[in-house]
Structures are given as C-alpha cells and as structure tokens.
Amino acid sequence: MAPTSDIEIGRVLRASTTGFAIGCRVGQLSTPAFGSLVKAQPVDSRETIYGLIYNMNIDDDQLIRRLVMAESPRPEAINDQRANRMLPIEMSVLAVGYRRNGQLYQGLPPRPPLNLDPVFLCQDREEVTGFTGKLGYLRLLLRGGDRLPTDQLLVAHIRHVYQQRGHDAVWANRVVQELVELLRSNYDLLVPTLEALSDALPELTVET
C-alpha cells in the first residue's frame, strides 16, 4: 500500500527491466519533478518498483502546432487542449530498486511493472529516508549511459532528497563522498557535478 501522503502522478505506459514510462494528465503534472523518486505500485502482490524521473516529454500534434502559430491563443482553447484532449505527458523513469515482502532492495527489479500500474511520487519521509539510506542505487544512475543527463539528474535528485530528509547535511556529504569515490576516474563528470551541486545547495559545504 502506498502511504496516504503519496500522490498518484500517472500510470505505466510501457516498461522494461531498466525503467518505465509514465503517462499522466496535465492536472497531475504539478508535483513530479526531474530527479524525483517515484514508485510503480502494483495493486496485486508484485514488487513495488522505485525509480528516478530522468525525462519529461510533452508531445504535440497538428492541432497543437496550428495553435502555437496563432497570434494569441485563446485561454479557452489552451484549457481545452490541456483538460479535454488525450495527449498524455510522458515521464521516463530509471529503475533503481524495489520492495518485496516489506524488504527494500537497491538494484534492477526482477520484473518490470505492468501497463497501467499506478505510479506515485514518494512523499513519505520515512520511506524516502529508508530507500536513500544506502547509496548503492547511485551506481545504476551513473551507468545509465547517454540517455541520462547524469550530472543534472544527480544534482536534482540530491537536492530533492536533501529537502525531503529535513535538510540532512550528513546524508548529502555521504553522497558527495560516494560520488567522489565512484567517479574518481571520471573527472569530466565529477567536476561539473560537484560544481552544480555547490550552486544548488549553497548551504552545504561540499567536502571533497
């Protein structure tokens, strides 16, 4: 069961072992953000699958293109497009862990979620703290390849979790140390990541 504080942000459109795509309505877009921790929560006994949002895609069609070309789109038409027309907003999620029989695991899930499984934004502090307590999932993020904007995703995710954990500087510094360790042979990624992190969390003393 998802904690009552969790917010449903859409449903699974398609999935694989390494991640899944979520379709959501415009009204559901206000809470999820790039880097957020989310979970696909099956209604049956299958695993809850955790992931990080690494991309959001908003498709167009011919009607949207014509409206964009209009000098001043009417608010009625804009709201019609957003509320009535069936153009889902698509979010891509990198799978980073799962929960089975109440036990949390970091790593790829044994099987992907199914189409239309509901997906929730992880809001519950205890759950977020529990999942991010270990940092093994960062390896999956660093191995995501070219499809991921890795440095920006790391920074966005760390900033979210830092806040959700109650501005937990100890945790943030552990993450930095872990990144330094994992990226010691990849300065091209490490340096911009630490610089961006310093900008995003100026109150944090990044100790390298």
Next chain:
Amino acid sequence: MTLEFEKLTDSLEKMAHSAARRQQESDALLAAALTQLRRYAVSWERLERCLERAVAETNEKFFRAARPIAATEPLDQGIPAPDCPPEALLIASDGSQIMPDRHGEFLYYLINVGLIIYEHGYGRSPQTITYPTLGFPKPAPTTETEAVDEDAFVANSGAISVRRDMAEIGALADTVWEWRRGIQPLLAILDQRLLYWPIGSSGGADSQEAIQAWLAAMKKMQDAGCLLAGYIDRPGKSSVMTLLATLQIEESGFDLASLTEQRDWSGPNDADLYGRILQPGERSPVFIDISHHNRRFAEQDPALEVCFFYLNPGKGIARVDIPRWVAEQPAAVATTHGLLYDQCQILGDYPYVLTRADEIAVVGRREQEELEHRIALRMQDYGLAGSITGKQQAKNFARSDKTRHE
C-alpha cells in the same frame, strides 16, 4: 508496390495541360463577372427586375440564384469583421459514421455525434460530449424502420448518412434548448449547409420526414432565441454568378437555358468571385438563396428561409448559411460574423469549435477495432461466432505490414 507510375506519365501531362487551359478560361470569365459585379453593385432595381424575370421564365427546379437581402450593402464591397462580443456561448456539433461492411465479422453501423460547448470570454475549458448510436439488423417481424434483410441493411448507406445528419442537428438543437437561459448571445454552429436536402436517400417519404425533422430542429433553435450558422469550407455554390448572369436577360437573343445550366458549370463560382474582393475577416453582403428547396423552407416558416454570406476566414473563402431570423437583423449578422471570424483566428482559417467537434466525433481505426472486439465478446455470450469473408481476410493479409495514417 503495385502502382506503376510510369504508366500514368501521359495522363499526368494531359491532366496538367487541361487544368492550365481551364484556368485560363476561368480567369477570363471571372474578370467579366467582376466587371459586372462592380458595374451593378448598387443597381437594386435592375437586379431585382432581372431576377424576377429569370425566376418567372426558367424551370424552378433547376434555377439557383441569390437575392441581396437588403439594398444597403453594395455587392462589390467587403464588410469588415465587427468587434466580437466579450462574452458568448458557442455550441457546435459534427458527426461521423461507420458504414455496414458486408465483409466484416458482424453487420452493424455506428453514428457518433461530437458536440462542444465553448464559453467565449470566460477562459474556461469547453465541455465536450459524444452521442454514439449503434444500429444493427432487427429480427422479423419488427415495427422498427430498420431493414431486416441483411442485403438491404448493407445497401442502406444513404439512409445512414441522413440519420447522421439528423443526429447532428438534433443533438445541437437539444443542447441549445438546455442552455437557452445561459450566456448570451448563443451561437449554434453546424459543419454543413442549412438548406438541407437528403443526398443518397430514396427521395420518398423518408426524405420528406428527414426534411421535416431538420426544419423542426431549426425551429427549436429559433424558439431558444439563439443564432444559427452552417459553415461550409470551400463552397461550390454559383448563385451570385447566376444573379450576375440574369443581368443580361433583357438583351436580345439571351439564352434563358444558360441560367439553369449553371449547376453543371465548372467555371468560376461565387467563392472565386468573392475571393478577389474580400480581405481577411471581411464578409460579403447577405443573400437569400433562390431555389425551389428554399421556397419549401420558407413556406414551412418564413423565419427558416436560408440566407448566406461569404467570409474570408484568413485563407480561402467560406460560405456561412444563416436562417432568415438571423439574416434580417443586422446586429445578429454582425455578432455571427464577429464570433465566427474570432473562432477562425484561433487556428488561422477554420472555426476552432468545428475542428474540435469533428475530432470528438471521428471514430478512429483503433476504436473501431475495439468496438468490434466488444461486439464479438457479446455475441459469444449468445453462442454466436462471426466470420470475416475470404475477401476481407485476404485484404488483411495483404495490408498487414502497411501503416494506416489516421
């Protein structure tokens, strides 16, 4: 690929050559018509006299022309779009159908009407509604008008089109009636001509019934106090061209038959004529449609007589049909003109509400497959198994790797 394009090379050449020659002829005729229009733009007495004589001396069944509704708007002048009312309610409907398929698994037809309620000036999201209707062969004996015989059911496509038209205007009239005490002005819009005449039906009692139903729906909208417009994109009417042709009726040797041959004329039409005059947003003067169909409308109720004007919606020329109860009130015409042009500006050249009503109404191929899947499931409950014909099966195989673009 089975189309051997090289075998069409000669035909393509002839086609382009023919089109170029027709264009030259058409340009010459259009220039002459424009000269006539400008010369007689305010010759109200002569226009009326010639038109009356043409009506009296030609076969009414084949004579189609236009009469200016008032001697106030010169025929060669475009009338700019007035300011749009700050608030208004627009309701538009459109329909689509799936025709019965003899080669399909089960015999059925579907009519789907899409309707949009758009509160102009409020910024709110419009409401959209659909009204799907499933038709199928009924067991005999039946009191329904539905054909029992499966061959007749399949051959009934003309009647299904008429039912779709009735469903479109019926849903529009009912919705207008529900909203009649709401936001004013209320403009109801159809994506077709108002001077309805069933095409493809038997022409018998069914047709008369359809026309009566159409007129009843128009009357209901008049009683609701709304404005009504039928919007026709790329119209083919030549009624104003015929009006100009009647100006020669007093000349000796004039061939009266030429006035009734206009209907087969492939030369320039009214849209070509006003395409040379109207700037974006401008409309033509309002005309009354002169035809025996419209006479029947007027005999039923003078307020239902169909009038029209041409509009430059931003690109090309559209015709806007309006009933006489709108046409004879300059303020109502101005409101209709202003709201329609405002709608056209949203997408550039076509009313937004009609685009959306069409989109809501259209049943895509995937939806059709889902419907047929559900029909098959329900049939299984009764131990009925459908089968597609060998012909359809072969088509499915042959086309299976091709993408259908909807």
